[in-house]
Amino acid sequence: MTEPWSHFGDRLAQSVAAKDSAVCVGLDPRWEQLPGELTETVPAGDWEAKARATETYCRMVIDAVAEVAAVIKPQAAFFELLGPPGLASLHRLVDHCQRQGLLVVMDGKRGDIGSTAEGYGAAYLGPTSPWHCDSLTVNPYLGDDTLQPFVDRAHATGSGVFVLVKTSNAGSGFLQDLESDGAPVYRRVAKCVADLGRTHLGPQTGYGAIGAVVGATYPHQLAELRAAMPQSWLLIPGYGAQGGGADDVAAGFDDQGLGAIVNSSRGILFAFRRDEYRHLPWQEAIALAARHMRDDLNRVRRRGNAASAASASPATAQPERGNTDEMG
DSSP: OOOOOOOHHHHHHHHHHHHTOOEEEEEOOOGGGSOHHHHTTSOTTOHHHHHHHHHHHHHHHHHHHTTTEEEEEEBTHHHHTTHHHHHHHHHHHHHHHHHTTOEEEEEEEEOOSHHHHHHHHHHHBSTTSSSOBSEEEEOOTTOGGGTHHHHHHHHHHTOEEEEEEEOSSGGGHHHHTOEETTEEHHHHHHHHHHHHHTTSBOTTTOOBSEEEEEOTTOHHHHHHHHHHOTTSOEEEOOBSTTSBOHHHHGGGSOTTSOSEEEEESHHHHTGGGSTTTTTSOHHHHHHHHHHHHHHHHHHHHHHHHHHHHHHOOTTTSSOOGGGOOOOO
16 A cells, blocks of 8 residues: 655655755756767657667666755656657656655646646646656646645645746746736735645645745746745746856745755756766766755855854744745
């Protein structure tokens, strides 16, 4: 019988603490950028062979970063484009991650109404689901009612959801920055996320299982949204190849260095193509890039720890996050 999972917000905090790392490694295996030793003998149009090579590569990436990554985030699209063999490979990679104790956030950006949303949630979330992912990214822009089936499934199964709030792409402002009732749309979505998350907080950390995707490429909005969603985990894309650095994501962490995981995909997956790592075998380059990212993030995470320790007193230290009820 499959063991039930404890609260996702607490499990994520445990993973970050155990690794002393807020690194989330995105699996975006672009075929044309994989090492030639894996691709050069694969015939065009041989989806089985492409899927096998992609799976081998991703498995070796996972092994290379397992010591420093708190989370692995497969991008479903890069496996879907390989057809059914690609989806079978993705499923085996989820198993491979979880055997190593790594949490898996499936980056599917699912979103739909009613029973369809329930179907997506049941497919991906929880230990008894077919994909048994720890978390799933979801798109809220069909309306707030489309989030509830995912939230219900997450709360029932010890899994989590990351809702797109302010994404890292250059065109995000087309919709997300529009004014609605005196506030940008992303702030209305953030309030919805905060309200949904605070109904089921982790008993150990006071963080909810409903998190938000907020891009590193918009550091001002990141600080604003950290304050608006104090009990929500943030998934922060945009570090590395998209231009964001550790200082850009610093505002995403709380004063204990928790509350956020930071994703890098291309910057780690294809580190062997960067000048500073080009002299290394590709798996070693990936491992070293992940360690450098961890250390870079820990530099800003420790600022919060130091500030918290300096300001704490016996009467005020370690406030209960679960009692925080403000939107900021």
